[in-house]
Amino acid sequence: MRAIIVGSGAGGATIARELSQKGMEVIILESGGHFKPFTRRLSWTEPLRKIGLMGNEKTITRLFPYLETTRSSEELVLVRGHGTGGSTVLSCGNMVRADEGLKEIGLNLDSEFQELEDLIGVKEFPKQRWRPLTQKMFQSAEKMGLEPQATPKAVDAMKCVSCGLCELGCANQSRWDSRRFLEDAIQNGAILKIKTPVKKVLLENGRVSGVEIKSGISSKAIYGDLVVLSAGGIGTAQILKASGLPAQDKLWTDIVLTLGGVAPGAKMLKEPPMVWYSQQKDYILSPYVDILSHWFHKPWKNVSINDRVGMMVKLADLEEGAVYENGKVHKEISQDDKQKLEVAVSLAREIMENSGVSGPYVKGMYNGGHLGGTVPLEKSDVGEMRPNYLPEGLWIGDLSLAPRSQGMPTILLTAALGLKVARKILEIEPK
Ligand SMILES: Cc1cc2nc3c(=O)[nH]c(=O)nc-3n(C[C@H](O)[C@H](O)[C@H](O)COP(=O)(O)OP(=O)(O)OC[C@H]3O[C@@H](n4cnc5c(N)ncnc54)[C@H](O)[C@@H]3O)c2cc1C
Known part of the structure; x- marks a missing residue:
């Protein structure tokens, strides 16, 4: 089974690491290039x-x-990262447990927070x-x-x-950033394609069949059995809307x-x-x-x-x-x-x-650089970690899922949501 993951930030890299570790074929499509820090004085x-x-x-x-x-x-x-590692490469490295609005809908991320804190150090x-x-x-x-x-x-x-x-x-x-998880995923066999902006999701008989990417002045299709949109609160909503799928006008930015x-x-x-x-x-x-x-x-x-x-x-x-x-x-x-x-x-x-x-x-x-809320989880979505109106095979794995603004750093929250989503994919999607 081939999973296409769109975006390599906090959500995408966490999901790519987890799915590839469990033997799934993973291809990561990242619109930006390989990140390099600003080194001039x-x-x-x-x-x-x-x-x-x-x-x-x-x-x-x-x-x-x-x-x-x-x-x-x-x-x-609004500020966001564009390249490998997404916005995590621009972060101050703050790692707090923010989960405003989640326990209220029955989602407890405590064990994912703990696991990630231990892993990241x-x-x-x-x-x-x-x-x-x-x-x-x-x-x-x-x-x-x-x-x-x-x-x-x-x-x-x-x-x-x-x-x-x-x-x-x-x-x-x-300072840790999600490129460390990306490297783990690549070690596990995942393929990373940089400078590959995804335009929309492709559907066949109501189920996701892949994505359309921008390729020079034209477009190309990349096929997969499932697609995870982890392009961030703005990027994911842009792809959904371009695909004729809903995203909600509930963007928050802290x-x-x-x-x-x-x-x-x-x-x-x-x-x-x-x-x-x-x-x-x-x-x-x-x-x-x-x-x-x-x-x-x-x-x-x-x-x-x-x-x-x-x-x-x-x-x-x-x-x-x-x-x-x-x-x-x-x-x-x-x-x-x-x-x-x-x-x-x-x-x-x-x-x-x-x-x-x-x-x-x-x-x-x-x-504002915490971009979330455009595909917010509701109580009835928590069982499958996926908004139930999405077509089969389409998953969201980034801060878009967080229904409430946090006023707190959001990497740990995004990665914890990603981990939970990845484990649901492994449980639900046919092998
Ligand atoms: C300057 C700054 C400092 C921050 N500091 C902290 C901090 O110290 N601690 C903290 O917890 N949080 C911090 N944050 C917030 C945190 O980085 C984000 O909330 C978190 O990275 C969100 O993860 P994400 O996966 O939703 O999106 P992102 O990490 O932004 O990843 C989205 C990825 O998708 C890619 N993408 C977008 N559109 C497409 C497309 N069409 N096709 C393919 N790829 C696409 C992007 O290039 C990017 O790589 C900071 C944010 C900023 C901007």
């Missing part, structure tokens, strides 16, 4: 940045094609290597009763050189807003981002220098990277974005989300002020 961008020549967030894709940005409304920029980043200001802000948050905690990380501290640029790819492979302040010589990039976090209702707060805002957001222009201090708010936003038939994405920031962000930002400011960070305090760009 940031300092060369500083003169351009100061005179406003960095342009807008689209520039980053020109410099670094694995990071794709899309404006889903005037205010909100999740640990906190040693406190003695946190920047002094980061430690101070942790203490301030503690005094304010915000119960901060060290972030579980997929970062090998022995190898990490504290460059602070996890999101531009880890140049010395100290909106990020970073409050910037100033502390001369803070050098926050000399540690991995987000070494601690404080979880509040609907959002987390975490120390973070937002590179997107540093490069492209005018209000952040006058402060150097060494003096910039940031506190991120990551909000569980309303699930109401849409991916259209033409592939375009629309997602606004609702008034409700804005109000929650204001409350969170004022707490962020208090933590920073109590730690001696000075102003001017400036908000960064609104962005």
Whole structure:
């Protein structure tokens, strides 16, 4: 039996590893190329940045094609990975158990979380290597009763050189990303085809028979017995809609807003981002220098990277974005989300002020990189781990399945959903 897996991020790579390990023939179709980290020094961008020549967030894709940005409304920029490893190669390596909205529909992922944490080797980043200001802000948050905690990380501290640029790819492979699972799958015999964008799913007599891929200026069919769409919350919805199949207008993104302040010589990039976090209702707060805002957001222009201090708010936003038939994405920031962000930002400011960070305090760009909810699981789907309206042989294996926004890191959640889906495939699909 041949399984076609579309996408090689957190979901796709986990499923490819599991199916290939159990002897299934697996072919992985990835629209991007082999990922390479950004290895140039940031300092060369500083003169351009100061005179406003960095342009807008689209520039980053020109410099670094694995990071794709899309404006889903005037205010909100969506970020996703495009290449082997998907968005995991851009991650800060945070690995938390987020399962908002799942226990409510009868889905418990605790054992998958545990299995993946053990496999990946999740640990906190040693406190003695946190920047002094980061430690101070942790203490301030503690005094304010915000119960901060060290972030579980997929970062090998022995190898990490504290460059602070996890999101531009880890140049010395100290941070885990899903290419490790992809390598395991290839070792097990799976075939990876890069630069192979899938356009739509092919059906025969109501059952999936393969996919149509873009090949130069034309199209080609690749046949298989089952297809798993793991192209992420946007990519999977685009393929479904192009195939005349439903995806729901329930896209969520976990909106990020970073409050910037100033502390001369803070050098926050000399540690991995987000070494601690404080979880509040609907959002987390975490120390973070937002590179997107540093490069492209005018209000952040006058402060150097060494003096910039940031506190991120990551909000569980309303699930109401849409991916259209033409592939375009629309997602606004609702008034409700804005109000929650204001409350969170004022707490962020208090933590920073109590730690001696000075102003001017400036908000960064609104962005979202946790793209989920477009094929949400419902209670009646949990038994088969598959929305029951999908044609036979078609599976979804990515964050699209998560019905609720998390306001928390989502790799572990996506991989756990992937693991569960893969095991259902092995159980249900005929050999
Ligand atoms: C900058 C950034 C930092 C992040 N940091 C963290 C973190 O520290 N911790 C955490 O838990 N989460 C983090 N996340 C979120 C996390 O990476 C994602 O939620 C997770 O990777 C989602 O997995 P996925 O499989 O749904 O999609 P992805 O990992 O995005 O994978 C989708 C794959 O599908 C491919 N694809 C898309 N369309 C097609 C097509 N038509 N044909 C073929 N292939 C296609 C893409 O190229 C990609 O490889 C971060 C996200 C971003 C953007």
